[in-house]
Amino acid sequence: MAYWLMKSEPDVFGYDDLVAAKREGWDGIRNYQARIFLRAMRKGDKAIFYHSNATPPGVAGVAKIVGEAEPDPTQFDPTCKYFDSGSNPDEPRWDLVTVAPVKKLRFIPLDELRTMPELAECRLLAKGNRLSVIPLTDDEFEAIVAAGNARGRSAR
């Protein structure tokens, strides 16, 4: 099984929205490096659900892949912000995967993630990182889940 980290803006779609939706097509990915990772995802893989562009940004929960890569319909919708006029319907350029919630975690703010030695090499923390999907090692995934299950340093 592989592990991933997926970013979402909570103002648009946060972890609680995923819980309410039960499952959701993860659309709008328009980056070739991210596409490589999307296509490598397999049913049953787990993902850390990260809130980006938030105050504060951080980890919100665990999700799992329940549907593997398939063409993202939003690339063909001219009214959608993700529309891509260069994508050929016979050979769609962009894919989505379908995710479902597994477990909500204690929110782990980015500041705290930066202090975790297990994440020292993680691309999430690299300067200038803009990828919306990144692979995690087993250790990185386990460390985040453990931190999210433990009582927070700022919690009572």
Add this chain to the structure above:
DNA sequence: GCCAACGTTGGC
């Protein structure tokens, strides 16, 4: 709102 980092586009 600002800015740094990065990806993409398009002229040459």
Add this chain to the structure above:
DNA sequence: GCCAACGTTGGC
């Protein structure tokens, strides 16, 4: 193939 311009991401 180079590179400047532009757009987007994401932290602050």
